[in-house]
Amino acid sequence: MTILDTATSRRTTRKYNQTPVSEDDIRYVLETIRQSPSGSNSQPWQVIIVDDPSAKMAIREASEEGERAFYESISPERKKGYNEKGLNPSKPHLTEAPVLLVVLGDTPAPNYRPWVWVRIGYAILAVEERGLSTVTYTPSDPSLVTKILRAPEDYLVEVVLPLGYSDDPKPKEPRKPVEEFTHRNAWGHRGHLPNSQ
Amino acid sequence: MTILDTATSRRTTRKYNQTPVSEDDIRYVLETIRQSPSGSNSQPWQVIIVDDPSAKMAIREASEEGERAFYESISPERKKGYNEKGLNPSKPHLTEAPVLLVVLGDTPAPNYRPWVWVRIGYAILAVEERGLSTVTYTPSDPSLVTKILRAPEDYLVEVVLPLGYSDDPKPKEPRKPVEEFTHRNAWGHRGHLPNSQ
Numbered sequence: 001m002t003i004l005d006t007a008t009s010r011r012t013t014r015k016y017n018q019t020p021v022s023e024d025d026i027r028y029v030l031e032t033i034r035q036s037p038s039g040s041n042s043q044p045w046q047v048i049i050v051d052d053p054s055a056k057m058a059i060r061e062a063s064e065e066g067e068r069a070f071y072e073s074i075s076p077e078r079k080k081g082y083n084e085k086g087l088n089p090s091k092p093h094l095t096e097a098p099v100l101l102v103v104l105g106d107t108p109a110p111n112y113r114p115w116v117w118v119r120i121g122y123a124i125l126a127v128e129e130r131g132l133s134t135v136t137y138t139p140s141d142p143s144l145v146t147k148i149l150r151a152p153e154d155y156l157v158e159v160v161l162p163l164g165y166s167d168d169p170k171p172k173e174p175r176k177p178v179e180e181f182t183h184r185n186a187w188g189h190r191g192h193l194p195n196s197q
Numbered sequence: 198m199t200i201l202d203t204a205t206s207r208r209t210t211r212k213y214n215q216t217p218v219s220e221d222d223i224r225y226v227l228e229t230i231r232q233s234p235s236g237s238n239s240q241p242w243q244v245i246i247v248d249d250p251s252a253k254m255a256i257r258e259a260s261e262e263g264e265r266a267f268y269e270s271i272s273p274e275r276k277k278g279y280n281e282k283g284l285n286p287s288k289p290h291l292t293e294a295p296v297l298l299v300v301l302g303d304t305p306a307p308n309y310r311p312w313v314w315v316r317i318g319y320a321i322l323a324v325e326e327r328g329l330s331t332v333t334y335t336p337s338d339p340s341l342v343t344k345i346l347r348a349p350e351d352y353l354v355e356v357v358l359p360l361g362y363s364d365d366p367k368p369k370e371p372r373k374p375v376e377e378f379t380h381r382n383a384w385g386h387r388g389h390l391p392n393s394q
Binding site: 002003004006007008010012023024026027028030031032033034035036037039040041043045046047048049050051052055081082085087111113114115116117118119120121122124125126129136138149150151152155158173175176177178181182183184185186187188193194195 | 243352380384
């Protein structure tokens with residue numbers, strides 16, 4: 001399977017069945033993200049594998065507390081938009097998925113966030129390649145989740161990636177074609193794009 | 198080749214030979230990044246393919262102008278650290294590489310930067326899979342490069358990815374082993390990590 005095939009088949013998953021995730025698959029994802037680049041090779045990240053049910057529940061509760069505060073803070077229009085997409089403060093997938101991979105950024109490292117997210121891109125593809133699914137859940141109040149995990153104060157949770165087998169019937173959301181996001185040599189020049197294969 | 202193989206072989210490249218990059222390879226990278234996820238499927242990005250020599254030179258000059266200002270602004274210790282890594286304000290690879298892929302973020306989109314960088318993670322792996330090389334060059338003053346490309350003011354250059362065949366003898370910088378960045382169920386618990394395969 002090419003990376004294009006993997007990227008194409010991959011879709012966001014918020015419902016997981018109870019099939020366990022193998023230790024081999026977790027290791028594979030860790031070995032893959034280990035190779036990701038960072039500025040001056042600073043490697044500004046740590047990862048916590050969470051599969052203990054009470055630890056998952058604590059993360060879910062801290063996440064939902066942050067989400068409730070977020071939903072109370074936003075405009076009614078924005079809340080309506082989220083509701084129409086089926087999004088709300090409830091995060092049952094954080095306890096349903098057999099495993100959570102929590103990625104934390106090393107906040108004093110210069111420009112750490114982009115490198116953490118390149119790494120998350122690697123993780124998403126490695127997860128899909130192994131037949132697993134995930135969603136990039138970014139807590140609205142990451143400090144609450146960070147505290148639950150007892151990370152030192154220099155670190156902050158960037159993402160929680162549930163890992164499991166999908167039971168989510170929702171299809172992939174359509175992506176803009178290449179022609180709608182690509183220009184050549186200057187903005188607005190779209191006449192000479194590479195042809196489809 | 199698995200994604201782990203691709204991630205492992207990939208290394209940062211700052212010297213390119215003059216072998217042209219095929220249109221098929223550029224298309225492949227664009228089709229792969231097209232599939233990357235974003236919050237609420239906002240797709241907050243645009244891409245400019247730059248292969249015109251004078252356009253590449255203009256990007257290089259704008260980049261070097263920003264780098265010179267940056268190097269003048271930092272502490273002597275930090276500058277020394279960069280120099281020891283062979284980094285300085287000169288960016289010859291921006292004209293040597295046959296093609297530059299410039300990725301711009303749609304700055305009014307909520308939380309756009311993480312999604313742009315997930316997409317850059319996809320791009321890095323797709324480039325490597327096709328036998329090409331790149332470096333994630335982040336301009337010190339992205340507004341200078343954005344202006345050269347005549348992008349509207351809502352957009353800002355996040356990265357310039359040179360694409361080409363490597364002539365860079367520098368080996369990959371070593372990565373921390375999984376055991377040094379992974380914990381289980383709470384920070385500091387490292388006793389039960391998945392075994393190596």
